[in-house]
Amino acid sequence: MSEVHAARRSRLRARRAPAGAEAALVSRSANVRYLAGPAPAGAVLLVGHSGADVLFAHWNPAGDPAGPRPAGDDGLRSVALGTDADPAVTAAAQAARDGAAALSVEEHHLTVARHRAVAAAVPDLVLNDLDRAVERQRLVKDEDEIAALRSAAEITDRALGELLESILVGRTERHLALELERRLVDHGADGPAFPTSVATGSHSGLAGHRPTDRRVEEGDFLTVCLGARFRGYRCQIGRTFVIGTSPADWQIELYEVVFAAQRAAREALAPGAEYRSVDRAARDVLDAAGHGKSLGPVTGHGVGLEIGEDPQLAPTAMGRLGPCVPVTVEPGVHLPGRGGVRIDDTLVVRSPADGGPELLTITTKELLAL
Amino acid sequence: MSEVHAARRSRLRARRAPAGAEAALVSRSANVRYLAGPAPAGAVLLVGHSGADVLFAHWNPAGDPAGPRPAGDDGLRSVALGTDADPAVTAAAQAARDGAAALSVEEHHLTVARHRAVAAAVPDLVLNDLDRAVERQRLVKDEDEIAALRSAAEITDRALGELLESILVGRTERHLALELERRLVDHGADGPAFPTSVATGSHSGLAGHRPTDRRVEEGDFLTVCLGARFRGYRCQIGRTFVIGTSPADWQIELYEVVFAAQRAAREALAPGAEYRSVDRAARDVLDAAGHGKSLGPVTGHGVGLEIGEDPQLAPTAMGRLGPCVPVTVEPGVHLPGRGGVRIDDTLVVRSPADGGPELLTITTKELLAL
Structure with missing residues (x-):
């Protein structure tokens, strides 16, 4: 299955490519699952502009079988966060470190308060709206x-x-x-x-x-x-x-x-x-x-x-x-x-x-x- | 029970009173239930600055037993909306018509996209953050x-x-x-x-x-x-x-x-x-x-x-x-x-x-x- 998810992330990246070095922060749970497979509740996926994708989540401390892992063949890396960290904020900071110029977020899913926390964490990144791109991609099924x-x-x-x-x-x-x-x-x-x-x-x-x-x-x-x-x-x-x-x-x-x-x-x-x-x-x-x-x-x-x-x-x-x-x-x-x-x-x-x-x-x- | 809910809304109003003619738009489902009793999914409660409170919801067209009703003894009126209307936007417009100068919204619940739709509908209203006031009120139980x-x-x-x-x-x-x-x-x-x-x-x-x-x-x-x-x-x-x-x-x-x-x-x-x-x-x-x-x-x-x-x-x-x-x-x-x-x-x-x-x-x- 992991190739399927990698291909879906590539399609999303290709759609956003005209926007330049723009990463996408996917927070809506069904969208995360579509692009990365089953993940813990609240997980957030960073689809990097260069193909380095990262899943940020709070894993069950007692060792979820699908727990965090280094990047595999599919280019997806997983990172486990401490309890107090908001995965969306951590993901945005990663996008800034990776050299993204802009970050698209799911404005129909992120709350005003979380969006503000993301913006505060990455003041140099332009925040755009992902505008339901993943939902549109999900419409036609394979x-x-x-x-x-x-x-x-x-x-x-x-x-x-x-x-x-x-x-x-x-x-x-x-x-x-x-x-x-x-x-x-x-x-x-x-x-x-x-x-x-x-x-x-x-x-x-x-x-x-x-x-x-x-x-x-x-x-x-x-x-x-x-x-x-x-x-x-x-x-x-x-x-x-x-x-x-x-x-x-x-x-x-x-x-x-x-x-x-x-x-x-x-x-x-x-x-x-x-x-x-x-x-x-x-x-x-x-x-x-x-x-x-x-x-x-x-x-x-x-x-x-x-x-x-x-x-x-x-x-x-x-x-x-x-x-x-x-x-x-x-x-x-x-x-x-x-x-x-x-x-x-x-x-x-x-x-x-x-x-x-x-x-x-x-x-x-x-x-x-x- | 309706007196209980009316008393809770009065307490919320009293807490917000120093802010002047400020209405509150409550959208988080547990908060709506706490202040207004059981309501359809997605219902939004407007707690008016002057005591005229209104519940906006999509009721089941086939006649939900707790369907819309005129204001009762408890000062709560219910309004049924058409399918395409966002109850939050309708509630904000009502606050403006009622002469509120400011409107507090639940920034930890409203998405960026909905907040923008509310702001666009009531350009003359200052939008503030209700800042979990209802959650704080819910902490101690009666x-x-x-x-x-x-x-x-x-x-x-x-x-x-x-x-x-x-x-x-x-x-x-x-x-x-x-x-x-x-x-x-x-x-x-x-x-x-x-x-x-x-x-x-x-x-x-x-x-x-x-x-x-x-x-x-x-x-x-x-x-x-x-x-x-x-x-x-x-x-x-x-x-x-x-x-x-x-x-x-x-x-x-x-x-x-x-x-x-x-x-x-x-x-x-x-x-x-x-x-x-x-x-x-x-x-x-x-x-x-x-x-x-x-x-x-x-x-x-x-x-x-x-x-x-x-x-x-x-x-x-x-x-x-x-x-x-x-x-x-x-x-x-x-x-x-x-x-x-x-x-x-x-x-x-x-x-x-x-x-x-x-x-x-x-x-x-x-x-x-x-």
């Missing part, structure tokens, strides 16, 4: 990253599949969520990609619903939304089921509308498609059915080392999809007091020549009566 | 807060007690951690206060060890560290057990030393005691036994709405304990390749007249052989 997402999705499908074979009536949202998270770990996840949501009855269809002590009852809609984190990569699946043998007419109708909206957005995924046109595809179906207003502001988003990455699939989002961009497609409708439906998938954008969008979360989207 | 911590500790003791009654040999750290977290929730916790740590064999005694697939074996030290979150308040307990009927001599000796160090620090807790003298009390015992070097940089810390609050009990920490300050006391020693011992308690500082330090986590600290 095949290693997509493989990790695929494994995360497999684990997630398996955990969900097992739950569907168990008795659900009478159990609380909270317990079902805990059981799903346990099964994710059982099947090899590092942990859940985000807090598992289980919503039954009048809660069903709510985005990001936090599980309560409400019990699953006969006749309920049951919405679950979960995902595994595997080698740092996070996927998402959402499904809605009906409890009992015979769904009510309103349930069948609502399910069909949300399913049609979700399918329309999935089918709109293609290299070159505008973010907002994918959103529009789902929104048009729900608008036509009179449910446009209960749709949230976003119908999907990128996934990767974080669960809510760029791009956003939303009415005002600017930009176009590229190949190898993984996104969720997750429209939902909630009818206050009654419940609702959400259907979420994680897919990778692929060209029609490559078979079109690659569906990672393959659990059936038929309306199952459990 | 009896409501201590009652929440007490409940959190009761839940934690119960979850741990149940685990001790089960068979441990052969189970993995990861599974034991998940089971403890499930039991916390079973007994009424909102969730774990921090990621549960279970460390067995050569991992035992490591601070913040992340559970692995290592299984508990006969003869192991087993260290668990967990805590419940209850009404937002977080406590911490850590215990080390020995697996099997007969601990080895080195295990008994190491346990006794860490226990003595932990007791010394607990006994040093009193109103007026220096933070560093509490740390010193534990460190001296371990130094004398030749284990001083394997002690981490901190032997305890405040707890409350966050798990690692002020004060820090560390060699260079400046300040003195006051009554009603809850802290952890958590020395640990890890011997590489062999394992080690941690013993963590949560206590509330009380004067000798009030019976001395109040121990919240009451699970026995005898060396149990399980």
